[in-house]
Amino acid sequence: MRLILVGPPGAGKGTQATRLVEKYSIPQLSTGDMLRAAVAAQTPVGLKAKEVMDAGGLVSDEIVVGIIRDRISEDDAENGFILDGFPRTLPQAEALDQMLEENGLKLNGVLELRVDHTKLVDRIVKRAEEAKAAGQPVRKDDDPEVFKQRLEAYNRDTAVVVPYYEKTGLLSVIDGMQAIDEVSASIETVLQGLDEKV
Ligand code: AMP
Numbered sequence: 001m002r003l004i005l006v007g008p009p010g011a012g013k014g015t016q017a018t019r020l021v022e023k024y025s026i027p028q029l030s031t032g033d034m035l036r037a038a039v040a041a042q043t044p045v046g047l048k049a050k051e052v053m054d055a056g057g058l059v060s061d062e063i064v065v066g067i068i069r070d071r072i073s074e075d076d077a078e079n080g081f082i083l084d085g086f087p088r089t090l091p092q093a094e095a096l097d098q099m100l101e102e103n104g105l106k107l108n109g110v111l112e113l114r115v116d117h118t119k120l121v122d123r124i125v126k127r128a129e130e131a132k133a134a135g136q137p138v139r140k141d142d143d144p145e146v147f148k149q150r151l152e153a154y155n156r157d158t159a160v161v162v163p164y165y166e167k168t169g170l171l172s173v174i175d176g177m178q179a180i181d182e183v184s185a186s187i188e189t190v191l192q193g194l195d196e197k198v
Helices: 013-024 031-040 044-054 061-072 090-102 117-133 144-158 161-167 180-197
Strands: 002-006 028-030 081-084 109-114 171-175
Touching: 002 013, 002 161, 013 028, 013 081, 013 109, 013 180, 028 031, 028 061, 031 044, 031 061, 031 081, 044 061, 061 090, 090 161, 109 180, 117 144, 161 171, 171 180
Parallel strands: 002 081, 002 109, 028 081, 109 171
Antiparallel strands: none
16 A cells, blocks of 8 residues: 655644554655655755755755665565655655656555644644653754744745645545544545445
């Protein structure tokens, strides 16, 4: 199963992806996680990406497409994957289509977690507080001011990805304002429908 989770920052993509990983035994490919690892390891990519990420902007298409190209060819992604945070621009979506086609692969579905953008800052503040309380590191970009930039980047560059997939008939919209378990249940219902179609 090859899936994309799309939605603004704080929509719950990471949480739902983690649940899908357990259920379907396929890896979560989060470009955000991979970039944070590159920043922590101070690789050339990490050094280039750090400033943009800290400011809530988007890392270049070239870098993230390269990361995903390498990652989807690894063994554990052979039976499928969940893309979380990629594609984030139209050129990324087009590059993914090309990559999949070259490998004779197809996407099964694209799940949009649709949320009320005015509620997202509260969510992100809560996420930072919970991480702090659990003794986990707080993401530098989970700060209300940086978050505004991330949301702007979503509206400006990423939102267009939704109609792109809608046209191909791959898109399912999930109400991301429901409780976490209810969002998971809605996703499950959609995925069962996909299984029947495939
Ligand atoms: P995330 O963990 O998905 O919220 O991503 C954290 C940050 O990493 C984003 O705010 C961007 O700066 C960068 N990033 C992650 N994925 C992408 C992508 N597909 N394209 C461009 N930048 C990305």
